[in-house]
Amino acid sequence: MSALSRRSALKRLGIVLASAGTMALVAGSPRAQGQAGRIIEIEARRFRFTPNEIKIKRGEVVTLALRAVDFPHGFNLPDLSIRADLIPGQVVTVRIQAVQPGRFAFLCDNFCGEHHEEMSGTLIVDT
Amino acid sequence: MDRRNFLSLAAVGGGAVFVSGLSGCANLGGMDKAANAANANFYFVQLSDIHWGYKGPDNPDAAVTLGKAVATVNALADQPDFIVFTGDLTHTTDDGLERRRRMAEFKRIVAALKVKDVRFMPGEHDASLDRGAAFMEHFGPTHYTFDHRGVHFVALDNVSDPGAKIGDEQLAWLEADLARLDKAAPIVVLTHRPLFDLAPKWDWATRDGAKALQILTPFQNVTVFYGHIHQEHHHMTGHIAHHSSKSLIFPLPAPGSQEKRTPVPWDAAMPYRGLGFREVDTDPRKATYAITELPVVRT
Numbered sequence: 001m002s003a004l005s006r007r008s009a010l011k012r013l014g015i016v017l018a019s020a021g022t023m024a025l026v027a028g029s030p031r032a033q034g035q036a037g038r039i040i041e042i043e044a045r046r047f048r049f050t051p052n053e054i055k056i057k058r059g060e061v062v063t064l065a066l067r068a069v070d071f072p073h074g075f076n077l078p079d080l081s082i083r084a085d086l087i088p089g090q091v092v093t094v095r096i097q098a099v100q101p102g103r104f105a106f107l108c109d110n111f112c113g114e115h116h117e118e119m120s121g122t123l124i125v126d127t
Numbered sequence: 128m129d130r131r132n133f134l135s136l137a138a139v140g141g142g143a144v145f146v147s148g149l150s151g152c153a154n155l156g157g158m159d160k161a162a163n164a165a166n167a168n169f170y171f172v173q174l175s176d177i178h179w180g181y182k183g184p185d186n187p188d189a190a191v192t193l194g195k196a197v198a199t200v201n202a203l204a205d206q207p208d209f210i211v212f213t214g215d216l217t218h219t220t221d222d223g224l225e226r227r228r229r230m231a232e233f234k235r236i237v238a239a240l241k242v243k244d245v246r247f248m249p250g251e252h253d254a255s256l257d258r259g260a261a262f263m264e265h266f267g268p269t270h271y272t273f274d275h276r277g278v279h280f281v282a283l284d285n286v287s288d289p290g291a292k293i294g295d296e297q298l299a300w301l302e303a304d305l306a307r308l309d310k311a312a313p314i315v316v317l318t319h320r321p322l323f324d325l326a327p328k329w330d331w332a333t334r335d336g337a338k339a340l341q342i343l344t345p346f347q348n349v350t351v352f353y354g355h356i357h358q359e360h361h362h363m364t365g366h367i368a369h370h371s372s373k374s375l376i377f378p379l380p381a382p383g384s385q386e387k388r389t390p391v392p393w394d395a396a397m398p399y400r401g402l403g404f405r406e407v408d409t410d411p412r413k414a415t416y417a418i419t420e421l422p423v424v425r426t
């Protein structure tokens with residue numbers, strides 16, 4: 001997908017890219033440069049990511065579009081060295097490509113209240 | 128004779144050997160004696176992760192566990208020089224008034240400790256929702272230093288920032304504080320979260336902990352005591368030792384050993400299993416710290 005068509009796809013989804021908060025991280029192969037791939041929207045709300053299970057194929061390039069709706073949250077996927085602050089009103093995009101299969105935990109790492117510790121999820125990479 | 132008497136006798140013995148090495152110089156011997164008293168062995172108690180206000184199946188005795196631990200500390204044959212609480216004094220609540228009520232209750236219960244030199248530190252449950260405001264109202268500063276019998280103690284705050292950062296300002300303060308010390312000085316760092324990446328997927332890390340370790344690395348005798356992970360754990364980063372403490376609420380699984388960081392279930396047949404606190408026998412001249420783990424209730 002070209003950068004242009006990605007932008008229009010994001011527009012169709014009603015996403016406004018935050019200029020300051022935007023990230024485009026690539027884990028794995030540099031082949032992912034320039035590809036946005038499938039866009040997976042993730043909502044961060046006290047105390048849950050929706051969805052909290054993200055399934056992707058090994059080698060597939062995807063863009064996570066993360067949006068905090070109620071409180072400053074954090075997104076941390078330590079196994080891929082990816083983390084971002086999620087500020088309400090901004091969409092943070094993270095482009096990832098997982099090169100090995102497995103289950104990778106992610107969590108909210110900005111303390112957000114009574115059940116903050118339950119705010120986590122799993123990236124599942126299938127072969 | 129209990130262990131403490133034995134240790135203090137051993138210390139006196141060591142001092143005597145040292146003094147005899149300077150025989151013929153009464154004045155120097157006298158000075159050494161004074162130095163030995165100032166740097167004499169002592170012990171302190173570390174309690175951590177009380178989570179006052181927690182209600183749930185993982186500790187159905189949560190309302191009395193702290194009181195029992197206070198009684199156990201008070202029953203120690205020799206009382207410690209001081210006691211430190213390394214954070215999560217209270218269980219978090221979104222309600223600021225309730226947070227203050229829990230802190231006031233906590234304070235009332237620990238006021239029964241016989242030892243009056245008690246140092247408090249915040250955990251993320253106490254401080255992360257209001258950047259330490261309620262904690263400071265009840266317990267004072269969230270980071271500070273003190274010296275005890277020649278050991279320099281630094282209480283570092285890695286919880287008032289909700290993103291688990293010490294922050295550049297506090298790191299600069301740490302660097303300035305340490306600058307005046309001899310590189311061989313015995314230094315103890317007290318903190319809540321691990322300063323190293325123990326299990327980042329469980330939030331068992333400090334985001335800028337590596338910067339603190341970098342500041343500490345030039346010093347030869349640094350030991351860190353922390354909490355947060357609700358279990359005993361020992362780890363070295365270079366020459367710096369890190370010792371986490373048990374909790375007084377519920378144990379957590381070994382770092383990264385399962386997908387979710389769910390508490391170890393309460394066992395009615397063995398209440399308080401996996402909970403406790405510790406004594407730290409300190410030899411300031413050798414910068415050694417002998418840890419003895421104690422249960423909530425001694426039988």
Ligand SMILES: [Cu+2]
Pocket residue numbers: 045046047072073074108109110111112116119
């Ligand atoms: Cu959150």
